[in-house]
Amino acid sequence: MATDNGNLVKLDPFFVEVIGNRLFAAANEQQATLIRTAFSTVVRDNEDLACGVFTSTARMIAQSVTGTPGHINPMATGVKHFLSVFPPESLAPGDVLVTNDPWMTSGQLNDFTVVTPIFHRGRLVAYFANTCHLPDVGGRLLSGEAFEIYEEGLRIPIMKLFSKGEPNTVLLDIIRRNVRTPDETVGDLYAQSACNALGGQRLQELLEEFRLEEIDGVAHELLARTEAAMRAAIRAIPDGTYEAETWADGFDEAVKIHAAVTIDDDEAVVDFSGSSRQSDRGINVVLNYTAGYTSFAFKALIAPDVPHNDGSFQPITVTAPAGSILNCEEPAAVAGRHLVGHFIPGVIFAALAPVVARAVAGGADPVWVVTWNGGQASGKRRTFTFSSFHVGGMGARATKDGLSTTGFPTGVAGVPTEVVESVTPLVQDYRELRPDSCGAGTFRGGLGQRVAFRTRGGRPWSVAASIDRTVFAPPGVEGGREGAVGFMRFVDGSALATKRRVNLHPDDVVEFGLPGGAGYGDPYLRDPLAVRDDVASGYISLEAAREEYVVVIVYTGAPDALVRLPEQFEIQWEETERLRAARVSEVNVSRRNRDRVVNQEGGVMSELQDERHEILVHAVDAFNAGDLDEYLKLYHPDITFYGYTPEPMGLSKVRGYYDAVFQAFPNLRSTIDDEFWSDDRVVGRFQMRGRQEREYMGVPPAGRDIDVTTISIFHWQGRQVIERWSVSDTFGLLRQLGVALPGAS
Amino acid sequence: MTAVYTIGVDVGGTFTDLCLADENGPILFAKTLTSPADPSAGVERGLEELLRDSRIDPGDVTRIVHGTTLVTNAIIERKGAVTALLATAGFRDAVEIGRERRYELYDLLVELPRPLAPRYLRFDVPERVYADGAVDTPLDRSYVERLGRELASSSVESVAVCYLHSFTNPAHERETREVLARVAPDLPVAISSDVAPELGEYERASTTLANAYVLRIVQTYLAALQGRVESLGVPGNILVMLSSGGLATIDTARSFPIRMLESGPAGGALAAAAYARGNGTPDLLSFDMGGTTAKLCVIERGVPRIGDDLEVGRVYRLKPGSGLPVRVPSVDMVEVGAGGGSIARVNSLGLVNVGPDSAGADPGPACYGQGGSQPTVTDADLVLGYLDPRYFLGGRMRLDRDAAFAVLEEHVASKLGVSVEEAAAGIHLLVNEGMANAARAHVLERGVDPHVLPLFAFGGAGPVHAVGVAASLGSPAVIVPYGAGVLSALGFLAAPVAFDLVRSCRIDLGTARWSDVDELVRELEDEGGGLLAESGVPSADVSFTRIAEMRYIGQGQAVRVGLPEGELPDWQSRLLGDFEGAYRTLYGHGGPSSVPVEIVRVRVTASGPAPRIHIEPTKRRMTTPASAGERDAYFSSCGGFVRTPVWERAALKPGAALPGPAVVQEPESTLVVPPDYEAVVTDELALRVSKTAV
Structure with a gap:
């Protein structure tokens, strides 16, 4: 049946959607073909790949549905480099381009990007591209120990892999001679070319069906709509600069990753100044890759439903000083770039945590990439090389436990044991969840895993483990505890070097413990029944239940029983409540999160105090929303407000005071960082942040940002505040507003 | 000689469909409400009704073929x-x-x-x-x-x-x-x-866990069913539909209940396959669209394709990966979150998404008047004049067009600045496109060209959307069978007793001996033959299909190639040639010639004889008179609403040609024939829609 689709009115929203969906479907078919025809397990089981379709000016229109952030955005920007080397007039049907240059694409020589121009009626209309991690590229085995890129393997500039359908046999021969896995590496390059061709064929059919000459018009409409949606999502974040930093193990010394996220209306600038200098070993990150994970973090955090394409990249600018670890310069070694790059989303989530709520606690972050090499007793080849991927626990979410053994932020995954053992002489003695690796919290982190490797090869072998989070633990959020750090060692406990190749004896057994995710919220607010179930399932030990969660549990079954059901683990309620109450009064802090106060057991907060806390929280929300009327409901009509003015203020003066403040600082936001409750009084510590837009206290507006601490005592009567005493850091405020103060330096 | 009757029973989530047939084809259909507490009670009621209305002697029923969603539900609801x-x-x-x-x-x-x-x-x-x-x-x-x-x-x-x-x-x-x-x-x-x-x-x-999980539920249920059937005086044995489209005895099904997982959808595919075999169109794309999802399946040479990858209980928008994997032989189909209840909404890009979330049956689309407040595909179809508000489910349910209009206006049209009719037409188009995209990928991944496959449409919403889907896919025609509302039950009667067996292996073709392959094949054949014998199939009637799944060593996905029955002198090079040919068909290019090839799985289908059954009605029991009215229906190619003839399906005679635009109604569904298309009533009372020659 010929279609009626040619009758669609061009660029009406349904037409844009139909074409967008078709292109998306084409990218997914492209990916399915790649996975099914790829040779290396890295591509097909780990799905360490990305596929996409681009306009004639190399703007990415759509990407396939899985893939990994480390490839998607670097591929998106990388295609532009191909164009500058091969302008459209130098390309013909049947041409296929390739490179693995880290600075052009995704920051590692193993990642090959293959780009295919697509022609329609003699005109170049689009590109299909994909990036995937090939099993070997020569040089050292994949590890972080190189000093320079030259040691890490074969580097192929942007060049033709196929010319008018004819393979570049010189290039293929060179690759074959330089890699340990010639069949797989070259086979994967064929698969990468074939899947692009298939995507191109779908596009050509689409153009015929809709009687289109080109795709750019409708693509640009889609990109513009995407960009607008992304800008709207950014605009919802209060303007300001938000900073955070974290530490990675690094190679010989720890690496600092510092992010300053500046939100300015509908644009975001993420600046990684203040991060470590580039390393002299192979853990450096190219800016493309830094941008890839930054863009992933934004989309996941604020706009998960907005498509990932060139439109969504526009409002976000990523900068890092040249020569720093996140924007390294040649000839930096880069093979272990994910060991630093995978920390980026966590840092951005932490930076934006004060203004964007849907955060995730720290997790295992970098995927562990472990390359094994060695002799084998039988088989066609005398040696084997195999990269195994391992993932730990994800951090807890604000409303849910973290996922155990699940890659995050990466999209790649591990390989089944039965596959590892069928394609190599490697044997895994165990691969199981790692108890107590999860950080405690109201919601706990996901669990890491324990894996042990040995070989049946009977010959010397080696391991090169690109791993991290063995020193700095995943950080918790809002009182959640850290996740466990990872380890790699001989099974007898003796130490084993990481990030470099280590030669092993045929009888050695190597053991890994993958890090667990951190917790979210105070652990002693976790439901004791959930703690009990975690104990019964062996996710956490009885000791952890008692120490971390303050839940006392006794196992009542037979001491040697194999079958131990949850009902045999009895919660000692009275003791649990007593201990939890003690823990709570020790801290005597009610945090902002209402669930945590309301759920609190032990009776430290009275019901009335709980209610007053809620009212206070509500008032701060109203304050932050600029809703003065709602905010003022906090105060009793007969309020006496001491501290801000020489004479105490009544309600109408309080209104006038805040009105002036709101005028001067339209985006003023306040957080309660501490509350100390006692009878009818609460002491609160507040932090106010904003930008001066109008005159205030005689100081003309200069767009300066303020960040001021206030400490107040509120005296409650019923459900309102009857008296308030407040002290603010006025000195600091004036200094921040640029007022020259006598004696201040 | 006394008549020989068979009954197909499809126990679905809401309805239990039954179909009584003799050797020539279906005689009578029945539909009862499923009784969730004990589904065998609903089956008994349906059987009683069928036996009463047909006035046949229960003793003449030789076989009951039965499929159920019991296994799926037990896992989804965690009731195992x-x-x-x-x-x-x-x-x-x-x-x-x-x-x-x-x-x-x-x-x-x-x-x-x-x-x-x-x-x-x-x-x-x-x-x-x-x-x-x-x-x-x-x-x-x-x-x-x-x-x-x-x-x-x-x-x-x-x-x-x-x-x-x-x-x-x-x-x-x-x-x-x-x-x-x-x-x-x-x-x-x-x-x-x-x-x-x-x-x-x-x-x-x-998979093993899922099997163990449902063992008891299934065993209890099957025992109850057997008791009720016997109490009705039906002597015939009960056979159970498997997700592979084969049948098993109750005894066998009891050990491998997980193989019953997708028996209902398999029935639909089998009906399509039976039609394909009987009507000279051996290759089809079966298209079943219901309230929440649409399922599509390739029928090749009169047989549905078999795969292994199922997922049950997807927890997230039907996304692959969000369910529990179950590896059992099953009819290979793609399921799309697109049905009559699929909800349309304007997204942050100012574009429209349809599905995968669904208003389901409760509250259902806004036009059901049960509190649905989101616009659905059915609401759009109603506004477009494709559905008759007074003849939904044969008139058992009234649809509220004003309600549909209002929600479309509020949630889509006003946001986009288009008319309600344009919004409805857009939703109709987008849902068709969504199904076509999924179907295209599914078909092409199996190395089949969608342009040659007629669409075989059934399910409540299937015929409403079939022509649109076919247009997007470039299908040559749409076929709408008679009795589309209870097609699975009918399809059950077309199934042979059969088992699909598969085993993983690693046999390097370059160094293999024939005996390496033969040993595995024999093992599977013995196992399959044994299961067939248990199911009462005489060994003389057993036939085997043997398939090797092969790949270049190191590659992930394997390609299927038929295995010869016995050793041939050049079996390796023949197999290699067949593999390379199949590979080229699938991927459009050859593989790397230097890489050796291996066999990674051997798969054997052991089947008894396929029942000869036509899926067309032999005795016309429908007596509803023709009432060819007219109503306004919307077609973008006409620029809006046009007066459109409405036909009663039951009154149509073979050979009748209905030029589009036209609407053909039957109790369970409605066929929409756009302008420039024509529907022809075939000798078997199916409707065949194709583009009018220009």
Whole structure:
């Protein structure tokens, strides 16, 4: 049946959607073909790949549905480099381009990007591209120990892999001679070319069906709509600069990753100044890759439903000083770039945590990439090389436990044991969840895993483990505890070097413990029944239940029983409540999160105090929303407000005071960082942040940002505040507003 | 000679459909409400109705073929047995570690499916076998004995066993079963080398666990069913529909209930296959669109394609990866979150998304008047004049067009600045496109060209959308069978007694001997023949199909190639040639010639004779008079609403040609024939729609 689709009115929203969906479907078919025809397990089981379709000016229109952030955005920007080397007039049907240059694409020589121009009626209309991690590229085995890129393997500039359908046999021969896995590496390059061709064929059919000459018009409409949606999502974040930093193990010394996220209306600038200098070993990150994970973090955090394409990249600018670890310069070694790059989303989530709520606690972050090499007793080849991927626990979410053994932020995954053992002489003695690796919290982190490797090869072998989070633990959020750090060692406990190749004896057994995710919220607010179930399932030990969660549990079954059901683990309620109450009064802090106060057991907060806390929280929300009327409901009509003015203020003066403040600082936001409750009084510590837009206290507006601490005592009567005493850091405020103060330096 | 009758019974979530047929085809249909507490009661009511209305002697019913959603529901609703998993020491967490991947990259709150056995019921059994089948650590029988005794005295009701590499060497699993049978004789045990002998510890364990999980529910149900059928005086044996489209006896089904997982949808595909065989269109694309999802399946040479990858209980927008994997032979279909209840909404880009979330049957679309407040596909179809508000479900339900209009206006049209009719037409188009995109990928991935496959449409919403989907796919025609509303039950009657068996292996074609392959094939044939014998098929009637799944060594996905029956002198080069040809068909190019090829799975289908049945009605019992009215229906190619003739399906005679625009109504569905298309009533009373020659 010929279609009626040619009758669609061009660029009406349904037409844009139909074409967008078709292109998306084409990218997914492209990916399915790649996975099914790829040779290396890295591509097909780990799905360490990305596929996409681009306009004639190399703007990415759509990407396939899985893939990994480390490839998607670097591929998106990388295609532009191909164009500058091969302008459209130098390309013909049947041409296929390739490179693995880290600075052009995704920051590692193993990642090959293959780009295919697509022609329609003699005109170049689009590109299909994909990036995937090939099993070997020569040089050292994949590890972080190189000093320079030259040691890490074969580097192929942007060049033709196929010319008018004819393979570049010189290039293929060179690759074959330089890699340990010639069949797989070259086979994967064929698969990468074939899947692009298939995507191109779908596009050509689409153009015929809709009687289109080109795709750019409708693509640009889609990109513009995407960009607008992304800008709207950014605009919802209060303007300001938000900073955070974290530490990675690094190679010989720890690496600092510092992010300053500046939100300015509908644009975001993420600046990684203040991060470590580039390393002299192979853990450096190219800016493309830094941008890839930054863009992933934004989309996941604020706009998960907005498509990932060139439109969504526009409002976000990523900068890092040249020569720093996140924007390294040649000839930096880069093979272990994910060991630093995978920390980026966590840092951005932490930076934006004060203004964007849907955060995730720290997790295992970098995927562990472990390359094994060695002799084998039988088989066609005398040696084997195999990269195994391992993932730990994800951090807890604000409303849910973290996922155990699940890659995050990466999209790649591990390989089944039965596959590892069928394609190599490697044997895994165990691969199981790692108890107590999860950080405690109201919601706990996901669990890491324990894996042990040995070989049946009977010959010397080696391991090169690109791993991290063995020193700095995943950080918790809002009182959640850290996740466990990872380890790699001989099974007898003796130490084993990481990030470099280590030669092993045929009888050695190597053991890994993958890090667990951190917790979210105070652990002693976790439901004791959930703690009990975690104990019964062996996710956490009885000791952890008692120490971390303050839940006392006794196992009542037979001491040697194999079958131990949850009902045999009895919660000692009275003791649990007593201990939890003690823990709570020790801290005597009610945090902002209402669930945590309301759920609190032990009776430290009275019901009335709980209610007053809620009212206070509500008032701060109203304050932050600029809703003065709602905010003022906090105060009793007969309020006496001491501290801000020489004479105490009544309600109408309080209104006038805040009105002036709101005028001067339209985006003023306040957080309660501490509350100390006692009878009818609460002491609160507040932090106010904003930008001066109008005159205030005689100081003309200069767009300066303020960040001021206030400490107040509120005296409650019923459900309102009857008296308030407040002290603010006025000195600091004036200094921040640029007022020259006598004696201040 | 007395008549020979068969009855197909499809127990769905809401309705139980029944179909009575004789050797020539269906005679009578019945539809009763499913009784969730004991589905066999609903079946009994339906059988009673059928027997009463047809006035046939229960003694003349030779066979009842039965399919059910019981297994699927038990897993989705987590109503199965308390099940323990015995795994190789160190690997009891394989079912929880899973695939280690987020199936949705950007959703920070994504959830993974929970294993059917909690960790405290998963046990590390000391034993270890290597990939080549060699034993590293012998099975610790005393541990199994001890564990078995403890399990027997606990609340555990069922046991699954999955050891590493057991598909290569099943000895330890079998030994474990023997020990358990001795120390815990009341505990049913499923072992992975029986249930799903394939590579991949996560998928194999998940499948075995699912099988153990539903054993008891299915056994109880089948016993009840058998009792009720006998009490009605029906002597015929009950056969159970499998997800592969084959049939099994109750006894066999009892051991492998997980193979019944998708029996209802398989019935639809079988009906399509029966039509394909009987009507000179051996290749079809079967298209079943209901309230929440649409399912599409390729029929090749009159047979539905069989695959292995199922997922049950997807927890997230029907996304692959969000459910529990089940590896059993099954009709290979793609399921799309697109149905009459699919909700349309304007997204942050100012574009419209349709589905995958659905208003379901309750509250249902806004036009049902049951409180649905979101615009759905059915609402759009109603506004476009494709559905008759007074003749939905044959008039049993009134639809409220004003309500549909209002929600479309509020949620779509006003936001986009288009008219309500344009919004409705856009939704109709987008849902068709969504199904066509999924179908295109599914068909092409199997190396078939969608342009040559007629669309065989059924299900409540199928005929409404079929022509649109066909247009997008470039299908040559749409075929709408008679009795489309109860087609699965009818399809059951077209199924042979058959078993699909598959085994993983690694045979390098370059160095293999014929006996390496032959041994595996014989093993599977013996197993299949045995199962058929148990199901009462005489060995003379058994036929086998043998397939090798092959790939270039190192590659992931395998390609299917037929295996010769016996050794031929040049079998290797023949097989290699067939493989290369199939590879080229699938991927459009050859593989790297230097890489050797291996066989990774051998698959055997053992089947009894296929019943000869026409899926067309033999006796016309419908007496509704023709009432060819008219109504306004919207077609973008006409620029809006046009007066459109409405036909009663039951009154149409073979040979009648209905030029589009036209609407053909029957109680369960409505066929929309756009302008420039024509529907022709075939001799079998199917409607065949194709583009008018220009």
